[in-house]
Amino acid sequence: MGSEELKTTALKAPVCEVFFSYQGEGLYAGLAQIFVRFAGCNIKCGYCDTAYSLKVSNKAQYYTVQSLLKKIKQISSKNKNNFYKKTSVSLTGGEPLIYADFLAALLPGLKKEKFEVYLETNGTIPENLKKTIDFCDIISMDFKFASECGKSFWSEHKRFLEISAKKEVCVKCVITNKTLLSEVKKSAEIIKSVSKNIPVILQPSIDKSVPHIKNLYIFRSEMKKMLPFVYVMPQMHKIMNYK
Numbered sequence: 001m002g003s004e005e006l007k008t009t010a011l012k013a014p015v016c017e018v019f020f021s022y023q024g025e026g027l028y029a030g031l032a033q034i035f036v037r038f039a040g041c042n043i044k045c046g047y048c049d050t051a052y053s054l055k056v057s058n059k060a061q062y063y064t065v066q067s068l069l070k071k072i073k074q075i076s077s078k079n080k081n082n083f084y085k086k087t088s089v090s091l092t093g094g095e096p097l098i099y100a101d102f103l104a105a106l107l108p109g110l111k112k113e114k115f116e117v118y119l120e121t122n123g124t125i126p127e128n129l130k131k132t133i134d135f136c137d138i139i140s141m142d143f144k145f146a147s148e149c150g151k152s153f154w155s156e157h158k159r160f161l162e163i164s165a166k167k168e169v170c171v172k173c174v175i176t177n178k179t180l181l182s183e184v185k186k187s188a189e190i191i192k193s194v195s196k197n198i199p200v201i202l203q204p205s206i207d208k209s210v211p212h213i214k215n216l217y218i219f220r221s222e223m224k225k226m227l228p229f230v231y232v233m234p235q236m237h238k239i240m241n242y243k
Contacts, residue, residue: 013102014039014060016053016094018071020079023090023118024237026140026201027170032082033118034075036068038093043122046148047174047205049238053094065105073113092120100128107135123171126159139169143187147178148209154190161194172201175216176209184219188226199229206238 016037023031039053039060048054063071076087089110096103096119110117116137121129123141141160146152161169171191173184184202191198202220204211216232223230237243 011102011105012062012064013099014056015063015068016060018068018075019243020075020082021243022237024235025203026172026233027199028118028138029233029236031088032079032084033088033090034072035090035092036072038091038096038099040098041093041095041122042098043124043144043149045144047176047207047209049235050094065102065109068106069109069113072110072115076115086114086116088116088118090118090120095122095125097121097125097128097132100125100131104131107132111135123160124153124156126156126163129160129163133163133167136167139164139167141169141171143171143173145173145179145183147180147183148174148176154186158190158194161191161198165195170199170201172203174203174205175211175219176205177211178209179211179215179219181218181222185222188223192226196227197229198227199231200227202230202232204232204234206234
């Protein structure tokens with residue numbers, strides 16, 4: 001066993017759950033996927049709908065690269081008739097890029113097995129994205145606003161988009177009753193500075209912080225002045241009550 005293989009064997013990451021379901025957000029809503037939800041996040045947002053994944057609790061299971069790949073292949077085999085062309089694997093959390101070294105070891109194995117890699121990320125750790133970008137097919141990146149997350153990440157988001165631009169990327173902005181028009185306009189400016197063709201999803205919160213429909217109209221109208229592809233889309237899995 002070589003040194004690189006030994007290193008890969010030693011790597012572990014905490015995972016809350018690995019399961020089959022359908023994507024409920026963004027442009028790929030309805031896509032059959034295998035979800036790998038990593039435990040732990042580098043920020044905390046008021047609207048988070050997977051609060052159980054924010055910290056590494058004793059409920060998280062530590063996987064090696066080999067054991068996680070085996071788990072994904074088992075789920076893929078059980079659900080092979082549900083996938084369209086390629087089997088799509090969503091890496092989500094928490095924040096998966098916290099474990100960039102683990103992902104850098106896992107993703108080549110996923111690609112070797114012909115899986116499509118769909119990265120769901122808060123877009124705040126651009127340096128970690130560099131370690132994994134070559135093995136990602138689709139990147140779904142959140143813009144995090146200070147009104148709900150305590151601070152803004154404008155420079156990190158811009159750098160993240162610049163790195164992501166060579167891949168298929170879309171941006172999601174969760175809109176709550178606290179979201180400011182200035183935040184929406186600033187995000188549009190940053191996205192346009194990288195590429196005006198990056199699609200944007202305005203995702204209204206459906207819990208206690210649901211925004212007023214009038215604000216959604218205003219926010220989208222302002223974004224459309226700068227970007228051609230702006231959509232308002234709720235979380236379908238919340239509406240349909242599936243995982």
